[in-house]
Amino acid sequence: MKKIIASPLxxxxxxxxxxxxxxxxxxxxxxxxPIDGATGKMPEGVEAQTRQSLTNIGHILREAGYDFxxxxxxxxxLQSMGDFAAMNAVYAEFFTAEMPARxxxxxxxxxxxxxxEIDAVGVK
Numbered sequence: 001m002k003k004i005i006a007s008p009l010x011x012x013x014x015x016x017x018x019x020x021x022x023x024x025x026x027x028x029x030x031x032x033x034p035i036d037g038a039t040g041k042m043p044e045g046v047e048a049q050t051r052q053s054l055t056n057i058g059h060i061l062r063e064a065g066y067d068f069x070x071x072x073x074x075x076x077x078l079q080s081m082g083d084f085a086a087m088n089a090v091y092a093e094f095f096t097a098e099m100p101a102r103x104x105x106x107x108x109x110x111x112x113x114x115x116x117e118i119d120a121v122g123v124k
Contacts, residue, residue, distance in 0.1 A: 007063035010056040011035040014111060020060045027064050027122040031077065032056040033114045046083040046115045050090040053118045058094070061122060068094055070122040076104040077117040087116055 005020035005027065006012075013019060013030065020029040034042050034049035037059065043052055061067055078087060084104065100120070110117050 005060060005064045007037075007059040009037050009059040009063075011037045011040065020064060022064055025124045027061070027066050027070070027120075027124075029057055029060050029120040029122070031075070031117040031119040032060070033111060033117050035112070042112065042114060046078075046086045047090050049114060049116045050087045050118070051093075053116055054091065054094045057118060057120050061120070064122075066122040066124065069098065070124060071095070071100045071120045072123050073101045073121040074103075075119045076102065077107045077110060078104060079107065079110055079115045081106040083115060 002021050002023040004018045005022055007019060010019055010032065014033070017030055020027055032053045034052035035056070036043070036052060037056065043049055058068065061070065076087065076091070078084065
């Protein structure tokens with residue numbers, strides 16, 4: 001059985017998908033753009049955008065009863081691999097122990113001109 005998770009603090013999905021789906025003790029968080037759920041605005045710069053994307057993930061994790069320590073895998077999409085070090089520095093503020101597995105790709109473009117998008121998988 002699957003359960004749809006939606007946090008009112010994270011931005012609404014920009015397409016026909018859920019913020020997250022939980023099934024069998026696993027939470028699949030959709031890619032989070034760096035949009036502030038309260039203002040609908042996107043901050044400038046990859047550091048601020050990484051922080052906002054991860055903050056959005058945190059809101060969704062908490063809504064489902066999870067936290068960052070439950071995350072086992074993330075995917076990071078960057079508009080430029082030149083932003084890798086800056087993204088990594090902010091990422092390390094959110095994941096401080098027992099790091100999840102991760103992949104990071106440079107992509108041609110992200111929705112709404114974002115510099116970063118991050119998804120996550122959590123397990124209880």
